[in-house]
Amino acid sequence: NAGVTQTPKFRVLKTGQSMTLLCAQDMNHEYMYWYRQDPGMGLRLIHYSVGEGTTAKGEVPDGYNVSRLKKQNFLLGLESAAPSQTSVYFCASSYASPAGGSTQYFGPGTRLTVL
Amino acid sequence: AQKITQTQPGMFVQEKEAVTLDCTYDTSDPSYGLFWYKQPSSGEMIFLIYQGSYDQQNATEGRYSLNFQKARKSANLVISASQLGDSAMYFCAMREGSGETSGSRLTFGEGTQLTVNP
Numbered sequence: 001n002a003g004v005t006q007t008p009k010f011r012v013l014k015t016g017q018s019m020t021l022l023c024a025q026d027m028n029h030e031y032m033y034w035y036r037q038d039p040g041m042g043l044r045l046i047h048y049s050v051g052e053g054t055t056a057k058g059e060v061p062d063g064y065n066v067s068r069l070k071k072q073n074f075l076l077g078l079e080s081a082a083p084s085q086t087s088v089y090f091c092a093s094s095y096a097s098p099a100g101g102s103t104q105y106f107g108p109g110t111r112l113t114v115l
Numbered sequence: 116a117q118k119i120t121q122t123q124p125g126m127f128v129q130e131k132e133a134v135t136l137d138c139t140y141d142t143s144d145p146s147y148g149l150f151w152y153k154q155p156s157s158g159e160m161i162f163l164i165y166q167g168s169y170d171q172q173n174a175t176e177g178r179y180s181l182n183f184q185k186a187r188k189s190a191n192l193v194i195s196a197s198q199l200g201d202s203a204m205y206f207c208a209m210r211e212g213s214g215e216t217s218g219s220r221l222t223f224g225e226g227t228q229l230t231v232n233p
Contacts, residue, residue, distance in 0.1 A: 031219055042119075042206050042223030043160075058220060090160060094219055102219055103150070106160035 004107035023091030030096035032074040119224035138207030149190040
Protein backbone atom coordinates (compact mmCIF):
# COMPACT_ATOMS: atom_id res chain seq x y z
CA ASN A 1 0.00 0.00 0.00
CA ALA A 2 1.24 3.48 -0.87
CA GLY A 3 -0.68 5.13 1.98
CA VAL A 4 -1.20 8.83 1.30
CA THR A 5 0.46 10.28 -1.79
CA GLN A 6 0.66 13.89 -2.94
CA THR A 7 1.28 15.35 -6.37
CA PRO A 8 3.40 17.35 -7.09
CA LYS A 9 6.22 17.33 -4.52
CA PHE A 10 7.48 20.79 -5.45
CA ARG A 11 6.04 23.69 -7.41
CA VAL A 12 6.93 27.30 -8.11
CA LEU A 13 4.15 29.64 -9.19
CA LYS A 14 3.96 33.27 -10.15
CA THR A 15 1.48 35.53 -8.39
CA GLY A 16 -1.95 35.14 -9.93
CA GLN A 17 -1.38 31.69 -11.40
CA SER A 18 -3.61 28.79 -10.48
CA MET A 19 -2.85 25.20 -9.63
CA THR A 20 -4.33 22.05 -8.14
CA LEU A 21 -2.69 19.79 -5.60
CA LEU A 22 -3.77 16.17 -5.69
CA CYS A 23 -3.99 13.89 -2.69
CA ALA A 24 -4.72 10.19 -3.01
CA GLN A 25 -5.10 7.52 -0.34
CA ASP A 26 -5.47 3.77 -0.72
CA MET A 27 -6.55 2.96 2.84
CA ASN A 28 -10.28 3.38 2.22
CA HIS A 29 -10.40 6.23 4.75
CA GLU A 30 -13.57 8.27 5.00
CA TYR A 31 -12.01 11.49 6.27
CA MET A 32 -9.43 13.58 4.45
CA TYR A 33 -7.69 16.86 5.30
CA TRP A 34 -5.51 19.59 3.86
CA TYR A 35 -3.07 21.44 6.15
CA ARG A 36 -0.44 24.06 5.55
CA GLN A 37 2.80 24.43 7.49
CA ASP A 38 4.64 27.73 7.53
CA PRO A 39 8.26 28.00 8.72
CA GLY A 40 8.64 27.47 12.45
CA MET A 41 4.97 26.76 12.95
CA GLY A 42 2.64 23.86 13.43
CA LEU A 43 0.16 22.68 10.87
CA ARG A 44 -3.04 24.64 10.28
CA LEU A 45 -6.15 23.09 8.78
CA ILE A 46 -7.32 24.54 5.46
CA HIS A 47 -10.28 22.32 4.51
CA TYR A 48 -11.44 18.83 5.31
CA SER A 49 -13.90 16.24 4.10
CA VAL A 50 -15.88 13.63 6.00
CA GLY A 51 -16.97 11.75 2.92
CA GLU A 52 -17.24 11.66 -0.83
CA GLY A 53 -18.97 14.78 -2.12
CA THR A 54 -18.68 16.70 1.16
CA THR A 55 -16.20 19.38 2.21
CA ALA A 56 -15.91 21.85 5.08
CA LYS A 57 -13.79 24.84 5.99
CA GLY A 58 -10.98 24.63 8.48
CA GLU A 59 -9.00 27.32 10.25
CA VAL A 60 -7.44 29.06 7.20
CA PRO A 61 -9.70 28.42 4.16
CA ASP A 62 -9.43 31.77 2.37
CA GLY A 63 -7.87 31.59 -1.08
CA TYR A 64 -8.36 27.82 -1.40
CA ASN A 65 -11.03 25.53 -2.77
CA VAL A 66 -11.36 21.78 -2.47
CA SER A 67 -13.25 18.94 -4.05
CA ARG A 68 -13.79 15.31 -3.17
CA LEU A 69 -15.44 13.65 -6.12
CA LYS A 70 -14.02 10.23 -5.30
CA LYS A 71 -13.49 8.73 -1.86
CA GLN A 72 -9.79 8.15 -2.44
CA ASN A 73 -8.97 11.63 -3.79
CA PHE A 74 -8.99 15.09 -2.25
CA LEU A 75 -8.01 18.06 -4.43
CA LEU A 76 -6.81 21.44 -3.20
CA GLY A 77 -7.05 24.35 -5.61
CA LEU A 78 -5.48 27.77 -5.62
CA GLU A 79 -7.34 29.98 -8.08
CA SER A 80 -5.05 33.01 -7.90
CA ALA A 81 -1.86 32.30 -6.00
CA ALA A 82 -0.40 34.90 -3.65
CA PRO A 83 3.05 35.04 -2.00
CA SER A 84 1.32 34.50 1.37
CA GLN A 85 0.42 31.01 0.15
CA THR A 86 4.07 29.99 0.02
CA SER A 87 4.10 27.03 2.36
CA VAL A 88 4.37 23.28 2.70
CA TYR A 89 1.03 21.59 2.15
CA PHE A 90 0.18 18.30 3.81
CA CYS A 91 -2.69 16.02 3.04
CA ALA A 92 -3.90 13.51 5.63
CA SER A 93 -6.58 10.87 5.93
CA SER A 94 -8.22 8.86 8.70
CA TYR A 95 -10.98 6.39 9.37
CA ALA A 96 -14.33 7.70 10.49
CA SER A 97 -14.47 7.32 14.24
CA PRO A 98 -17.55 8.44 16.18
CA ALA A 99 -15.34 8.76 19.23
CA GLY A 100 -12.83 10.74 17.21
CA GLY A 101 -9.84 8.67 18.14
CA SER A 102 -8.67 7.59 14.73
CA THR A 103 -5.14 8.48 13.74
CA GLN A 104 -4.46 10.77 10.81
CA TYR A 105 -1.93 9.50 8.32
CA PHE A 106 -0.03 12.14 6.44
CA GLY A 107 1.33 12.41 2.93
CA PRO A 108 4.92 13.52 2.28
CA GLY A 109 3.97 17.15 1.64
CA THR A 110 4.11 19.57 -1.30
CA ARG A 111 6.49 22.50 -1.11
CA LEU A 112 4.90 25.47 -2.89
CA THR A 113 6.64 28.76 -3.59
CA VAL A 114 4.72 31.72 -4.97
CA LEU A 115 6.88 34.48 -6.44
CA ALA B 116 -6.31 31.84 23.36
CA GLN B 117 -3.98 29.15 22.14
CA LYS B 118 -5.62 25.77 22.13
CA ILE B 119 -2.31 23.91 22.19
CA THR B 120 0.78 25.37 23.84
CA GLN B 121 4.26 23.93 23.57
CA THR B 122 6.49 26.17 25.65
CA GLN B 123 9.84 24.60 24.73
CA PRO B 124 11.02 25.77 21.30
CA GLY B 125 14.14 23.62 21.66
CA MET B 126 15.29 20.81 23.93
CA PHE B 127 18.59 18.99 24.23
CA VAL B 128 19.16 15.54 25.70
CA GLN B 129 22.04 13.12 25.94
CA GLU B 130 21.76 9.83 24.16
CA LYS B 131 20.22 7.08 26.32
CA GLU B 132 18.65 9.58 28.73
CA ALA B 133 14.93 10.28 29.07
CA VAL B 134 13.34 13.56 28.00
CA THR B 135 9.94 15.16 28.57
CA LEU B 136 8.34 17.44 26.02
CA ASP B 137 5.63 19.67 27.42
CA CYS B 138 2.16 20.24 26.01
CA THR B 139 -0.77 22.06 27.57
CA TYR B 140 -4.18 22.38 25.99
CA ASP B 141 -7.33 24.41 26.35
CA THR B 142 -10.79 23.08 25.68
CA SER B 143 -14.22 23.10 27.27
CA ASP B 144 -15.33 20.00 25.39
CA PRO B 145 -15.47 16.89 27.62
CA SER B 146 -14.64 14.66 24.66
CA TYR B 147 -11.27 15.26 23.08
CA GLY B 148 -8.12 13.48 22.04
CA LEU B 149 -4.46 14.33 22.19
CA PHE B 150 -1.86 13.24 19.67
CA TRP B 151 1.89 13.51 19.32
CA TYR B 152 3.59 13.56 15.93
CA LYS B 153 7.27 13.52 15.01
CA GLN B 154 8.62 15.47 12.05
CA PRO B 155 12.23 14.62 11.14
CA SER B 156 14.29 16.88 8.93
CA SER B 157 13.01 14.98 5.90
CA GLY B 158 9.63 16.57 6.54
CA GLU B 159 7.15 13.73 6.90
CA MET B 160 4.69 13.61 9.80
CA ILE B 161 4.94 10.42 11.85
CA PHE B 162 2.24 9.47 14.39
CA LEU B 163 3.65 8.53 17.79
CA ILE B 164 0.93 8.22 20.41
CA TYR B 165 -2.71 9.00 21.22
CA GLN B 166 -4.59 9.70 24.47
CA GLY B 167 -8.36 10.02 24.70
CA SER B 168 -9.94 12.27 27.31
CA TYR B 169 -11.83 9.37 28.83
CA ASP B 170 -8.86 7.00 28.92
CA GLN B 171 -8.10 6.03 32.50
CA GLN B 172 -4.50 5.08 31.96
CA ASN B 173 -1.63 6.94 30.35
CA ALA B 174 -0.90 5.82 26.81
CA THR B 175 2.34 4.04 26.02
CA GLU B 176 3.90 2.99 22.71
CA GLY B 177 7.33 1.43 23.02
CA ARG B 178 9.75 4.13 24.22
CA TYR B 179 7.02 6.77 24.10
CA SER B 180 4.60 7.47 26.91
CA LEU B 181 2.12 10.23 27.44
CA ASN B 182 1.90 11.80 30.90
CA PHE B 183 -1.76 12.83 30.90
CA GLN B 184 -2.82 15.15 33.72
CA LYS B 185 -6.40 16.03 32.97
CA ALA B 186 -6.96 18.52 35.79
CA ARG B 187 -3.88 20.45 34.74
CA LYS B 188 -4.76 20.09 31.05
CA SER B 189 -1.35 18.79 30.20
CA ALA B 190 -0.27 15.94 27.93
CA ASN B 191 3.49 15.69 28.08
CA LEU B 192 5.41 13.27 25.88
CA VAL B 193 8.10 11.22 27.59
CA ILE B 194 10.77 9.58 25.45
CA SER B 195 12.83 7.03 27.32
CA ALA B 196 16.37 5.98 26.36
CA SER B 197 16.80 8.67 23.70
CA GLN B 198 18.44 7.72 20.43
CA LEU B 199 20.20 9.88 17.85
CA GLY B 200 17.33 9.17 15.47
CA ASP B 201 14.93 10.86 17.87
CA SER B 202 16.32 14.25 16.84
CA ALA B 203 13.33 15.92 15.18
CA MET B 204 10.51 18.40 15.62
CA TYR B 205 7.71 17.11 17.85
CA PHE B 206 4.15 18.37 17.60
CA CYS B 207 1.33 18.03 20.08
CA ALA B 208 -2.18 18.13 18.57
CA MET B 209 -5.75 18.04 19.84
CA ARG B 210 -9.03 16.83 18.43
CA GLU B 211 -12.11 18.34 20.05
CA GLY B 212 -15.53 16.77 20.02
CA SER B 213 -16.49 13.50 18.43
CA GLY B 214 -15.52 12.41 14.98
CA GLU B 215 -19.06 12.89 13.77
CA THR B 216 -19.14 16.55 14.73
CA SER B 217 -15.57 17.58 14.06
CA GLY B 218 -14.43 15.15 11.40
CA SER B 219 -11.57 14.35 13.78
CA ARG B 220 -9.72 17.47 12.61
CA LEU B 221 -6.63 18.46 14.58
CA THR B 222 -5.26 21.67 16.08
CA PHE B 223 -1.47 21.66 16.34
CA GLY B 224 0.98 23.35 18.67
CA GLU B 225 4.04 25.13 17.32
CA GLY B 226 6.35 22.27 18.07
CA THR B 227 9.50 21.49 20.05
CA GLN B 228 12.81 20.84 18.28
CA LEU B 229 14.55 17.97 20.07
CA THR B 230 18.27 17.41 19.62
CA VAL B 231 19.85 14.21 20.92
CA ASN B 232 23.56 14.55 21.60
CA PRO B 233 25.95 11.55 21.44
